[in-house]
Amino acid sequence: MLALQAYEARLCPVCGMDSRICHDETRFQSMRAKGRVEVCFARYERNRALDEYRGSGQADPLAEGAITVGLTAPPPDIFEEDQPSWR
Numbered sequence: 798m799l800a801l802q803a804y805e806a807r808l809c810p811v812c813g814m815d816s817r818i819c820h821d822e823t824r825f826q827s828m829r830a831k832g833r834v835e836v837c838f839a840r841y842e843r844n845r846a847l848d849e850y851r852g853s854g855q856a857d858p859l860a861e862g863a864i865t866v867g868l869t870a871p872p873p874d875i876f877e878e879d880q881p882s883w884r
């Protein structure tokens with residue numbers, strides 16, 4: 798447990814890297830790491846659903862900060878041709 802606490806204490810609260818690396822400009826630059834922009838489509842979809850909820854006119858202002866957004870997948874279409882069949 799002490800080892801875990803020591804490990805977690807070293808993690809940067811901003812990026813999650815070992816702060817001995819990301820807080821040391823020289824050491825970080827020696828890694829030659831380059832940033833890139835990517836999109837997490839799960840978060841993107843959650844943002845879309847939240848925006849729809851807020852724009853619905855039925856959003857409860859007291860719920861701000863208490864809202865959770867889940868992801869659900871539609872059920873598989875059992876009548877679609879390329880689905881495996883047991884017939």
Ligand SMILES: [Zn+2]
Nearest residue numbers: 809811812819
């Ligand atoms: Zn950091």
